[in-house]
Amino acid sequence: MNTLREIRRRIQSVINVKQITNAMEKVAVARLHRAQVKAEQSHRYAEKLSKILDHLAQSSSDFNHPFFVPREVKKTGMVIVAADRGLCGSYNSSLFCKADKILKNYTPANVELILIGRKAVNHYQHKKWPIRHQIKEWGGKIQFNEEKSLSHQLVQWYLHGDFDEIWLIYTHFVSIMTREVMHEKFLGLSKPKSQKISQDYIFEPNPAEIYDELLPRYCLSKVQTILDEAYASELAARAFSMRKATKNAEEMLISLTLVRNKIRQAGITKEMIEITTGAEGIR
DSSP states (O other): OOOHHHHHHHHHHHHHHHHHHHHHHHHHHHHHHHHHHHHHHHHHHHHHHHHHHHHHHHHOOSOOOGGGSOOOOOOEEEEEEOOSSOOSTTHHHHHHHHHHHHHTTSOTTSEEEEEESHHHHHHHTTSSSOEEEEEOSOTTTOOHHHHHHHHHHHHHHHHTTSOSEEEEEEEEEOOSSOEEEEEEEEESOOOOOOOOOSSOOOOSSOHHHHHHHHHHHHHHHHHHHHHHHHHHHHHHHHHHHHHHHHHHHHHHHHHHHHHHHHHHHHHHHHHHHHHHHHHHHHO
């Protein structure tokens, strides 16, 4: 049977854990608001830029950008964005579960991984999949120059033929309760079909030059968007997980307090019986 001292020690340990999880929840919630706003802004910007590029491609059929040249897919680049830390529930495990299912369609000879996040590196560094590039300690701290460098590197790998297509696997932020693991093609897209435009636009300079200028911006905005979405999703998962852990600690405290009171009551009852028995013996 647990002694009163052991129960008190366990109660104090649970109190300490509750304080930590409660503090971590508050920190995650405070950071989540800023991350959520940033993710929404990045998503809207990338979406608008994508519409502009589609409109340009549809308005003119007399140019062919290297991004739209059909290729035989021999090598695929897979960008996987995970977290640097744990304590965020099923955030990382859900991501890796979907990524592993997707990778089953490939062989190590025709795919290479670009890993973002320490958890992604730890998960895949001992597996059969070759790793082309990795970034650790990025969560909420990655600088614009690093994002620009990553985007430029991905584009160069595609243009130079290192990859015939590049896919993105990341977590899309919906709400603090809802997240969705996404699998999207980044490069190796098909040119939008030409459509009749309701207005006759005059492009200056020509659409090809405008495309050359806007496409790197789009690629950079897409990289920023997936990183912002992934970070907001991580914070939401951590806030929810820590809230649940705090609630579990509160329930355990109630249970341990009841056990402590029962042990104390049993001790008091035993002492009273001993005192009563001793008094009767004296008589």
